[in-house]
Amino acid sequence: MDIVQLSELxxxxxxxxxxxxxxxTPALQACAIxxxxxxxxxxxxxxxxxxxxxxxxxxxIKEGYLDTDKDGxxxxxxx
Numbered sequence: 001m002d003i004v005q006l007s008e009l010x011x012x013x014x015x016x017x018x019x020x021x022x023x024x025t026p027a028l029q030a031c032a033i034x035x036x037x038x039x040x041x042x043x044x045x046x047x048x049x050x051x052x053x054x055x056x057x058x059x060x061i062k063e064g065y066l067d068t069d070k071d072g073x074x075x076x077x078x079x
Contacts, residue, residue, distance in 0.1 A: 057074070061074075064077055064078060065077060065078045
């Protein structure tokens with residue numbers, strides 16, 4: 001066997017594995033890991049964003065820049 005026959009054998013074996021066992025291919029496993037990391041980062045960023053907005057609004061109300069009326073609407077006091 002020469003190098004061309006070995007590479008063709010390896011390619012056909014890889015294609016066969018992709019068709020028969022698609023979830024075992026390294027590319028799909030890498031994509032699954034990437035999607036998982038992206039989802040975790042999105043959820044963490046979403047949670048952090050909401051906390052930051054809440055802290056900012058509480059600070060502005062405490063310092064007198066914003067005020068809330070009896071209906072819960074926020075009004076600007078200082079400019």
